[in-house]
Amino acid sequence: MQQRLPLPLALTVPKVEGQRNEDSFQCSRKGAYALSDGASVSFDSASWSRILVRRFAQRPAFTTEWLSEAIADFSKLYDRETLPWMQQAAFDKGSFASLLGVQVLDQGRLIQVLAIGDSLAVLVDGDRIKASFPYTVASQFDQRPQLLCTNPAENKFLEEIDYNYEISADWTFRGIENPGLLCVTDALGQWLLSWSNPERSAISILRSLRTPKAFSRFVQAERSSGRMKRDDTTLLAVW
Amino acid sequence: MDEKTESGRSKAQFVADVLNKTLYTLVTNCSKADGVRNYFDVGVIAYGGSDVGSGFGGALSGGIIHSIGAISEKPLRVEERAKKVDDGAGGIIEQKTKFPIWFDPTSSGGTPMRAALTKTLEVVADWCDAHRASYPPTVLHVTDGQSTDGGPEEVAGGLHQISTDDGSCLLFNLHVTAGDGREIVFPVSDSTLADEYSRMLFRISSPLPGHLAKFAGDKGYSLTEGSRGFIFNGDPKCIVDFFEIGTRPKMVADR
Numbered sequence: 001m002q003q004r005l006p007l008p009l010a011l012t013v014p015k016v017e018g019q020r021n022e023d024s025f026q027c028s029r030k031g032a033y034a035l036s037d038g039a040s041v042s043f044d045s046a047s048w049s050r051i052l053v054r055r056f057a058q059r060p061a062f063t064t065e066w067l068s069e070a071i072a073d074f075s076k077l078y079d080r081e082t083l084p085w086m087q088q089a090a091f092d093k094g095s096f097a098s099l100l101g102v103q104v105l106d107q108g109r110l111i112q113v114l115a116i117g118d119s120l121a122v123l124v125d126g127d128r129i130k131a132s133f134p135y136t137v138a139s140q141f142d143q144r145p146q147l148l149c150t151n152p153a154e155n156k157f158l159e160e161i162d163y164n165y166e167i168s169a170d171w172t173f174r175g176i177e178n179p180g181l182l183c184v185t186d187a188l189g190q191w192l193l194s195w196s197n198p199e200r201s202a203i204s205i206l207r208s209l210r211t212p213k214a215f216s217r218f219v220q221a222e223r224s225s226g227r228m229k230r231d232d233t234t235l236l237a238v239w
Numbered sequence: 240m241d242e243k244t245e246s247g248r249s250k251a252q253f254v255a256d257v258l259n260k261t262l263y264t265l266v267t268n269c270s271k272a273d274g275v276r277n278y279f280d281v282g283v284i285a286y287g288g289s290d291v292g293s294g295f296g297g298a299l300s301g302g303i304i305h306s307i308g309a310i311s312e313k314p315l316r317v318e319e320r321a322k323k324v325d326d327g328a329g330g331i332i333e334q335k336t337k338f339p340i341w342f343d344p345t346s347s348g349g350t351p352m353r354a355a356l357t358k359t360l361e362v363v364a365d366w367c368d369a370h371r372a373s374y375p376p377t378v379l380h381v382t383d384g385q386s387t388d389g390g391p392e393e394v395a396g397g398l399h400q401i402s403t404d405d406g407s408c409l410l411f412n413l414h415v416t417a418g419d420g421r422e423i424v425f426p427v428s429d430s431t432l433a434d435e436y437s438r439m440l441f442r443i444s445s446p447l448p449g450h451l452a453k454f455a456g457d458k459g460y461s462l463t464e465g466s467r468g469f470i471f472n473g474d475p476k477c478i479v480d481f482f483e484i485g486t487r488p489k490m491v492a493d494r
Contacts, residue, residue, distance in 0.1 A: 044272035068328070078272075085337035086311045089263065090270035092324070092336065153325040 011215035031104035094151030108173030120189030138194035251344035286355035314339035352386035395443035411468030444469035
């Protein structure tokens with residue numbers, strides 16, 4: 001019998017209130033969780049990120065063909081020939097988004113993480129971070145991330161990497177007393193890895209956020225304090 | 240600007256091509272599915288003969304500075320060009336692409352550089368008054384000859400003093416040539432410059448701020464602390480890079 005897992009808690013806040021949120025997420029009860037952060041400076045990253053997460057939740061097996069099909073889905077959204085020149089140029093340049101996909105298999109005995117770009121998966125034990133992927137220190141968020149693009153020419157970097165090592169990690173809940181799993185977009189990921197207050201752990205703060213309002217208040221406060229970058233901000237949490 | 244480059248195009252043609260491509264890139268970077276975001280204003284001043292005025296033609300000719308949205312909507316014309324693109328399956332296909340033209344090449348004798356920079360100073364000062372919170376203007380000055388209406392140093396000094404709340408106006412200078420003269424790129428001192436004209440252009444050029452110095456470094460240029468935004472005897476590649484570096488926004492978000 002196939003496992004049916006609880007859906008994670010999903011909380012998100014746009015960069016600017018009232019503006020379109022270009023983060024997307026999708027989760028299945030079969031334990032496939034996907035999060036994607038659409039890049040602001042591109043044609044239609046919100047639609048692109050939505051396509052990526054829907055496909056991953058339905059079919060969590062990232063391959064070259066998988067990506068080609070996703071690009072084909074995106075291309076169907078627009079009639080390139082009828083676009084005004086500036087939109088045609090932006091369409092051709094491409095829309096960019098990260099993809100973080102997690103599969104929880106066999107009741108957590110195996111957790112497969114796929115990460116392209118700067119969205120972060122975090123394995124926790126109680127209030128401690130056990131592992132994070134693809135980054136482990138906050139300064140890595142200052143690099144320019146390589147993102148999936150609707151323009152195939154921008155995805156050439158995938159030809160030069162080993163999917164099994166460079167964009168994948170295998171974790172397990174086994175042996176962890178109080179396991180949890182987080183998927184976060186870059187602003188929250190950088191905040192999490194740069195947290196240094198010894199009196200309260202960042203994980204315990206996130207664990208206390210249970211409603212959209214509480215998450216929104218937390219994000220606004222951290223932005224105001226300068227500790228969190230102003231960006232679309234999303235948390236998926238399996239506690 | 241009538242001299243020919245190695246490709247057979249005149250310098251004026253080459254500069255017009257680069258300017259068209261620069262605006263194309265700026266507009267493209269501001270274009271999303273729901274329209275063009277007015278992230279930038281762009282002004283163009285042309286000078287030659289004894290004339291100084293808007294470098295834009297057609298519907299934009301009535302002003303010097305326009306929003307990127309207005310610029311996107313009013314090129315002189317939109318041409319259809321063919322370009323080769325990746326088909327996503329390992330092959331290359333030819334695709335028709337719309338390409339806007341804002342500038343056609345023109346050239347004439349005379350280099351009223353002082354008058355042109357004076358006009359620039361007026362326009363930039365007005366813009367800064369109206370946009371106090373914005374990133375300060377970057378002036379990209381392209382010339383192929385010596386000033387014929389007096390020294391521009393004093394006016395350039397005035398430009399450096401104009402500021403928004405985010406910093407002072409930047410002035411970068413590009414001297415273009417079709418000849419074989421040795422190119423000098425982003426120098427840190429005037430010791431390698433051969434004459435007073437090039438030394439003057441060095442003096443009026445702003446140091447490259449950190450984000451632009453990094454971008455220039457990423458393009459393969461060797462820079463040190465204090466390198467100026469100045470290229471002398473620039474070849475066609477330098478012209479392209481000068482505009483790419485000079486129009487690089489401070490915040491490039493995530494893409």
